[in-house]
Amino acid sequence: DGGITQSPKYLFRKEGQNVTLSCEQNLNHDAMYWYRQDPGQGLRLIYYSQIVNDFQKGDIAEGYSVSREKKESFPLTVTSAQKNPTAFYLCASSSGTGGYEQYFGPGTRLTVT
Amino acid sequence: QKEVEQNSGPLSVPEGAIASLNCTYSDRGSQSFFWYRQYSGKSPELIMFIYSNGDKEDGRFTAQLNKASQYVSLLIRDSQPSDSATYLCAATRGAGTALIFGKGTTLSVSS
Numbered sequence: 367d368g369g370i371t372q373s374p375k376y377l378f379r380k381e382g383q384n385v386t387l388s389c390e391q392n393l394n395h396d397a398m399y400w401y402r403q404d405p406g407q408g409l410r411l412i413y414y415s416q417i418v419n420d421f422q423k424g425d426i427a428e429g430y431s432v433s434r435e436k437k438e439s440f441p442l443t444v445t446s447a448q449k450n451p452t453a454f455y456l457c458a459s460s461s462g463t464g465g466y467e468q469y470f471g472p473g474t475r476l477t478v479t
Numbered sequence: 480q481k482e483v484e485q486n487s488g489p490l491s492v493p494e495g496a497i498a499s500l501n502c503t504y505s506d507r508g509s510q511s512f513f514w515y516r517q518y519s520g521k522s523p524e525l526i527m528f529i530y531s532n533g534d535k536e537d538g539r540f541t542a543q544l545n546k547a548s549q550y551v552s553l554l555i556r557d558s559q560p561s562d563s564a565t566y567l568c569a570a571t572r573g574a575g576t577a578l579i580f581g582k583g584t585t586l587s588v589s590s
Contacts, residue, residue, distance in 0.1 A: 407582055422577075460576055468578060
């Protein structure tokens with residue numbers, strides 16, 4: 367089955383720890399995205415990548431880092447510098463050429479205490 | 480700051496009625512527009528996209544785009560209780576691929 371997978375579904379961390387969220391796609395999409403969603407809010411763009419080995423900051427990149435070493439994978443690291451890391455994190459992908467429709471993974475709910 | 484604005488609702492309609500969801504956007508350079516449905520606790524699901532002015536129909540859903548007014552709408556005909564969800568409107572950032580999302584409109588369909 368083609369799709370986007372995110373793991374784990376739920377993640378708990380102590381304040382001050384870095385944590386890496388996984389995102390994998392087998393849709394052969396060029397572009398991948400990370401969003402954050404807080405209760406009652408829309409999606410806010412953290413980082414995106416339109417091609418391997420390249421990525422751009424979104425609206426709220428501070429305290430986050432990414433890498434894009436393979437077309438299929440776009441992991442997000444939430445660092446200890448992120449002041450309010452507790453949120454629902456969503457990864458998406460799009461073909462990147464001729465079609466801008468983004469498809470989402472199931473999300474990772476991160477809780478930091 | 481580029482924005483996409485939606486009425487948060489809730490929008491309440493009886494089963495079988497037409498639900499009308501609206502969205503405005505500020506970036507005149509936006510090229511493509513999307514409607515996503517999000518059930519509580521789940522990730523967004525793409526239900527419609529529209530690139531050109533006018534109407535686009537897919538089953539019970541019709542998306543409408545008016546670029547001159549910077550206005551996008553989604554009509555859901557014969558609304559069902561299973562349509563109860565939050566609907567997110569999104570627009571491309573200029574001609575690029577990244578999207579700007581509105582905060583969503585909550586739709587409640589009563590049986």
